[in-house]
Amino acid sequence: xxxxxxxxxxxxxxxxxxxxxxxxxxxxxxxxxxxxxxxxxxxxxxxxxxxxxxxxxxxxxxxxxxxxxxxxxxxxxxxxxxxxxxxxxxxxxxxxxxxxxxxxxxxxxxxxxxxxxxxxxxxxxxxxxxxxxxxxxxxxxxxxxxxxxxxxxxxxxxxxxxxxxxxxxxxxxxxxxxxxxxxxxxxxxxxxxxxxxxxxxxxxxxxxxxxxxxxxxxxxxxxxxxxxxxxxxxxxxxxxxxxxxxxxxxxxxxxxxxxxxxxxxxxxxxxxxxxxxxxxxxxxxxxxxxxxxxxxxxxxxxxxxxxxxxxxxxxxxxxxxxxxxxxxxxxxxxxxxxxxxxxxxxxxxxxxxxxxxxxxxxxxxxxxxxxxxxxxxxxxxxxxxxxxxxxxxxxxxxxxxxxxxxxxxxxxxxxxxxxxxxxxxxxxxxxxxxxxxxxxxxxxxxxxxxxxxxxxxxxxxxxxxxxxxxxxxxxxxxxxxxxxxxxxxxxxxxxxxxxxxxxxxxxxxxxxxxxxxxxxxxxxxxxxxxxxxxxxxxxxxxxxxxxxxxxxxxxxxxxxxxxxxxxxxxxxxxxxxxxxxxxxxxxxxxxxxxxxxxxxx
Numbered sequence: 001x002x003x004x005x006x007x008x009x010x011x012x013x014x015x016x017x018x019x020x021x022x023x024x025x026x027x028x029x030x031x032x033x034x035x036x037x038x039x040x041x042x043x044x045x046x047x048x049x050x051x052x053x054x055x056x057x058x059x060x061x062x063x064x065x066x067x068x069x070x071x072x073x074x075x076x077x078x079x080x081x082x083x084x085x086x087x088x089x090x091x092x093x094x095x096x097x098x099x100x101x102x103x104x105x106x107x108x109x110x111x112x113x114x115x116x117x118x119x120x121x122x123x124x125x126x127x128x129x130x131x132x133x134x135x136x137x138x139x140x141x142x143x144x145x146x147x148x149x150x151x152x153x154x155x156x157x158x159x160x161x162x163x164x165x166x167x168x169x170x171x172x173x174x175x176x177x178x179x180x181x182x183x184x185x186x187x188x189x190x191x192x193x194x195x196x197x198x199x200x201x202x203x204x205x206x207x208x209x210x211x212x213x214x215x216x217x218x219x220x221x222x223x224x225x226x227x228x229x230x231x232x233x234x235x236x237x238x239x240x241x242x243x244x245x246x247x248x249x250x251x252x253x254x255x256x257x258x259x260x261x262x263x264x265x266x267x268x269x270x271x272x273x274x275x276x277x278x279x280x281x282x283x284x285x286x287x288x289x290x291x292x293x294x295x296x297x298x299x300x301x302x303x304x305x306x307x308x309x310x311x312x313x314x315x316x317x318x319x320x321x322x323x324x325x326x327x328x329x330x331x332x333x334x335x336x337x338x339x340x341x342x343x344x345x346x347x348x349x350x351x352x353x354x355x356x357x358x359x360x361x362x363x364x365x366x367x368x369x370x371x372x373x374x375x376x377x378x379x380x381x382x383x384x385x386x387x388x389x390x391x392x393x394x395x396x397x398x399x400x401x402x403x404x405x406x407x408x409x410x411x412x413x414x415x416x417x418x419x420x421x422x423x424x425x426x427x428x429x430x431x432x433x434x435x436x437x438x439x440x441x442x443x444x445x446x447x448x449x450x451x452x453x454x455x456x457x458x459x460x461x462x463x464x465x466x467x468x469x470x471x472x473x474x475x476x477x478x479x480x481x482x483x484x485x486x487x488x489x490x491x492x493x494x495x496x497x498x499x500x501x502x503x504x505x506x507x508x509x510x511x512x513x514x515x516x517x518x519x520x521x522x523x524x525x526x527x528x529x530x531x532x533x534x535x536x537x538x539x540x541x542x543x544x545x546x547x548x549x550x551x552x553x554x555x556x557x558x559x560x561x562x563x564x565x566x567x568x569x570x571x572x573x574x575x576x577x578x579x580x581x582x583x584x585x586x587x588x589x590x591x592x593x594x595x596x597x598x599x600x601x
Contacts, residue, residue: 005077008052011097013083018099020078021110022046025053025119026092026204027072028222030456042067043223045092046078046099047119055092056081056099069107075115079106090220090456091136092205096525096540118232120204125170131208131215138205138224141217142238143168143175144198144249148187148260154180156453161221163453168201168217169264171243177203177217180453183226189252189260192228195326197312198249198262200235202227207454220454229310229327236333239310245367248358248426249312265358265427269406277346280409280423287411288426291346294404298397299341305368308335336368340397342425344407353409353425362428363405364396371396405429523550 005021023046030041042058058066070076081099088098123139147167153160162184166177179187192199204225206217219226229235238244248265255261275289307315309324309331316323322331338360342353361367366374374394408427523531525540531547532539538547 007050008046008048008054008095009050011054011083011095011099013085013097016080016082016102018079018081018083020046020048021075021113022048022078023075023115023117023119024070024072026225027070030222042070043092044070045119047115047117049113049115051117051119052095053093053119054095054097054099055086055088056101058101062101062103065103066101066105066107069109075110075113077106077108077110080104089136090138090205090207090223090454092138092223094137118234120202120232120234122234122238125173125175128175128208128215128217129173131210134208134210138207138220139217141168141170141175141203141206142234143170143201143203144244144262145169145192145201145252146174146198146249146262146264148189148192148252150189150258154453156180161453166201168203169198169247169249170238171241172247175215175217177206177219178209178451179219179226181219181221183219183224186226186228189254192252192260195229195311195313196251198252199228200230200239200310202230202232202235209451216451218451218454220456223456231310231332233333235310236335239335240367240369242361242365242367242370245361246358248356265408269408269427269429277344277349277351280351280411289409289411290429291344291407291409292404293344293346293407294402295342295400296345296350297343298393298400299343300393300397301341304338304340304393304397305336305371306339308337310335336372338368338371351423353407353423355425355428359407359425359428363400363403366396521552523547523552525550 004019006018008020008022011018011020024044025047026045028043030043040060040063042063044056044058045053046056047053080102082102083097084100086093086096086098120140120142122142125141125143128139128141145166146169147165149165151163151165154163155161161180162182164179164184164187166179166187167174168177203217203219204227206219206224209216209218248263250263252260252262269290271290273288273290275291277291277293280289280291307317307322309315309322309327310333311324311326313324313326315331315334316325322334323329324331337357338355339357340355340360342355343350344353355363357368364371371394374396375392406429407425408429410424410426523538525531525547529540531550538550540547
């Protein structure tokens with residue numbers, strides 16, 4: 001018995017006897033309102049232990065056979081597929097090929113070894129900002145919601161579709177995201193406002209739309225997914241970054257325009273709001289001030305940190321479980337955050353303050369999780385034994401004594417009853433912070449354009465019969481049926497108003513001549529994209545791989561004598577066309593082609 005398992009990255013169309021050990025990281029049904037609802041497809045993203053992913057598709061007649069045994073998150077041993085090019089309009093993986101399930105495809109659930117990774121691969125906001133043109137790959141993204149605007153429902157295929165515009169913050173930058181359909185239910189104002197700070201959002205399989213001066217993210221209905229405060233390791237990793245943890249995010253509130261917005265404390269302050277510690281005691285309202293003072297002491301308290309949920313709410317430990325009252329659930333992945341009291345002197349007045357997590361992160365230039373690593377270096381204890389670590393505080397606390405900073409102080413209830421006699425420090429600045437005359441850290445964006453809803457395109461999903469030879473090609477058009485096909489295409493029931501915008505048409509004509517003195521062939525990757533040559537090495541820009549199995553295709557420039565019916569142009573004319581020959585079988589002269597119309601006179 002052959003127990004060898006193939007790696008996903010090695011899959012090519014040249015055989016069907018592939019055996020893969022994979023996790024189903026994403027599963028969805030194809031639904032396109034523009035097409036026959038009976039043409040169902042079940043799609044999956046499969047990931048192996050090397051974290052390489054490939055898309056798989058199950059056709060309508062096989063869905064019942066396989067769907068009962070497939071669950072998202074489970075691991076399977078799968079064998080025997082048809083392998084076809086991954087030429088989708090909205091690709092969820094970067095693999096050059098896709099898998100089509102056959103009747104004899106085998107799917108066996110396995111318990112071990114596990115594949116714990118979620119399958120998410122987040123694009124950075126810098127990578128998104130650098131996009132200058134749209135491409136077919138969908139991306140994953142994670143950030144903090146800093147603004148939400150409800151739009152009027154959008155008409156699409158005879159139905160009204162919900163629309164919401166969201167602003168997402170990551171690593172000091174913001175990007176707009178347009179959300180359509182059922183995903184908008186997760187963005188209801190009352191659901192988002194229950195959290196103590198702006199919620200974290202995970203965007204899975206979103207489209208990048210390039211606009212003048214920037215980019216916008218948009219979901220593909222039935223393909224893209226959105227998660228709020230997702231309890232996964234990737235959320236912990238994102239929130240633990242210094243570039244995120246050093247910012248303070250307020251609870252989402254409604255502004256005068258009816259949008260949900262969040263205050264994001266960055267590196268700006270208002271010099272008109274500078275005051276002294278003595279005046280803070282006389283203010284009983286909810287407001288904030290800036291105090292220039294010197295740290296006299298970092299209080300040596302054992303509980304200088306605490307646990308929180310992804311939503312920012314402190315969690316309660318109960319019988320080895322962590323409970324979040326804000327989310328109303330048990331929390332598997334928790335965060336550690338600072339909760340430090342400091343004495344600050346301003347002139348002859350000294351006050352007791354509590355440093356919130358983002359302010360402490362900026363002051364010590366380390367996140368709380370990084371502070372535990374410092375303890376490991378400084379003390380001979382295992383930092384994973386948190387009960388022991390409570391007795392220690394890192395040396396950097398003492399190093400901060402004597403530093404003069406600008407502190408942003410909020411006058412309202414403290415984060416914990418134990419700090420009721422303290423003022424909250426929500427931000428820390430150096431001696432020369434950037435000044436601003438108004439609170440422009442309050443969200444004031446959300447003005448980008450709204451595009452039409454994007455649906456997954458059925459045209460990208462061919463059946464196994466379309467690839468009998470396992471070679472990249474379109475369906476052959478039998479010569480004896482061309483006239484019937486053309487008659488059907490130009491019937492009054494067909495509309496080709498999109499031809500000028502890049503549509504395809506079929507034209508019945510007679511070849512009058514073929515130009516010979518031009519390059520009549522070109523090379524493509526197996527994925528269908530053009531390949532480039534550099535020092536005799538072929539490479540595919542789309543796959544970003546060296547292309548050792550390029551396919552040569554014909555490109556013939558011809559003149560055609562075409563009789564055009566009055567359903568198209570109302571004239572008899574000669575056209576100068578480009579003919580793309582997708583498949584040429586020399587025996588029998590069976591030619592399969594698709595023409596993209598170029599009218600040159």
